[in-house]
Amino acid sequence: MENQLLLQVENLDSGYGFLQVLWNVSLSVAKGEYVCLVGPNGAGKSTFLKSVAGLVSPMAGRIDFSGNSISRLPGDKICRMGISYISEELNLFAGMTVQENLAMGAFTINDKRKIVENQDFVFELFPALKERRRQLAGTMSGGERKMLAIGRGLMSTPSLLLVDEPSLGLAPQTTAAVFRALDTLKQKEVTILLVEQNVTKTLQVTERGYVLEKGKIVLAGASTDLIQNEHVRKAYLGI
Amino acid sequence: MFMAIANSNTLNLERVLTTLKSPAGITISASIIAAVLGAIDNGFYVIVNAIVTGGMWALVAMGLALVFGVMNVVSFVHGEFFMIGGLTAYFTFTPFSDYLMGNPNPLFEAVLPILAMVASVAAGVVVGILCELIVFRPLRNRTREQWVMNSFVITLGLSTFIVNSSQFILGTDFRGIVSYWNYPTLSFFDVYVSFDRFFVFILAMLILSAFWLFMRSSKFGRAIRAVSQDETGARMVGININGIQTLTLALSSALAALAGACLLFMYPAYPTVGLGPLYNSWFIVILAGMGNVAGAAVGAFIVALLQVLTTVYFGEGWEYTVPAACIILVLIIRPSGIFGSEVRGILNQ
Structure with a gap:
């Protein structure tokens, strides 16, 4: 399991200047997986992707890709x-x-x-x-x-x-x-890590999902489980 | 726009008309008409002069447009690259030229000016890289806030530093030459053109085409355009932004230095010689549209024509006044320049 992980993010804090957006976010994607990160507007989903892609420099935490730390690398190297x-x-x-x-x-x-x-x-x-x-x-x-x-x-x-x-x-x-x-x-x-606001559609197609709210991961699990989850149904599916 | 016409096999009249009615079309046709009228009134030399000097201003102005487009730097140190090119050419050329007086050697005589030009290109590359590494990169790594203003003030400082260093080390003497080659004058349509001017014109055309090809079809030329169009996008596809910025400044200072070397027989090198070329290239860049490199190449010929006509009809002293007045007009009527600006976002800062 351990060496199959393609992307492993641990305890990531990130943001812009004095504005911290992400708090202690951990997420992993295994090789060949189709994973989604969903959440409301302004939760920090884009900031998370930008931190992984090297366009925003993380404040703390680890980002490993294929076993190499990439959290300090510039975007072009990544x-x-x-x-x-x-x-x-x-x-x-x-x-x-x-x-x-x-x-x-x-x-x-x-x-x-x-x-x-x-x-x-x-x-x-x-x-x-x-x-x-x-x-x-x-x-x-x-x-x-x-x-x-x-x-x-x-x-x-x-x-x-x-x-x-x-x-x-x-x-x-x-x-x-x-x-x-x-x-x-x-x-x-x-391997795909998808960020979406369209929660229903996304959870239908992906295998695993994370829910990000106010810069923190509040839920994680298989997409089929998430779609049944009470909190997700209330907050995102309007049921 | 010109591509559109060239691409269509059947010359579509409607398309030609819309092209002519665009600001670029109007300006270019007006310039051609002005050139023809001036030539009828004063002789063909008006056109020849405008084309010869236009070619050189194109080299200087393209570098300036490039630096603005790619680095977002409003550069006022560009004229000093011109000066450094002139000085390098002078100090490469004159010692050997003096030596040749005593020991004539036709082959070396023919090649020496080219060596001087190559030396000034090398000097331009070195100075450009130094400026990027010592000045712009530390600033960029420190903060991108207020970048346009900060880098503008820094180029002013750099300019003052280089002008005064040159004055301190070399004094205020004019260091010029009468001509590079002692070849007989050529005549085209009853206009006499010295071999130097002819060579400089051909060289400018060659460099312009090579530069165009480089920007269109080479990997790094495309990368330069990519950075000027979307820096984040460029980083996302794996382009090393710092490398491209260095390449850009080296290229643009090399072009300015080459122009300084080529025009040494018209503009002897002295500490503040860069001011004229700097103003000229700013006229061109504002007229063409900030950061628009191809536009700058065309704009150079328009401004050169404007200056030649001004000198003929108003006298030498008005050389910078009339183009400046035209720039004010252009800015009032069409603030993004006649060919339009290719730089997005930066003007909103």
């Missing part, structure tokens, strides 16, 4: 280690085409064949991107940009995918397409 972070803001390169954005996603890869292979995989996952490969990222719709962001994140052949709010601001159909894509990735044995 990406090179195999963690891909797909942010809520997407952070696409608006003045570049779809294809150039994907090429940037493979910045850490030097093998040209591998890049083509990854790009084919992304186009297979999101055929809409293939049609629009010459379009500037900044001129695309919200759903297409989200697909591009996920596609760009996949270009570096990550072993762990951190996805922040993929359903935010999307039409139901597009949301379904994004979740389908994540399912496909799961079947390809990509």
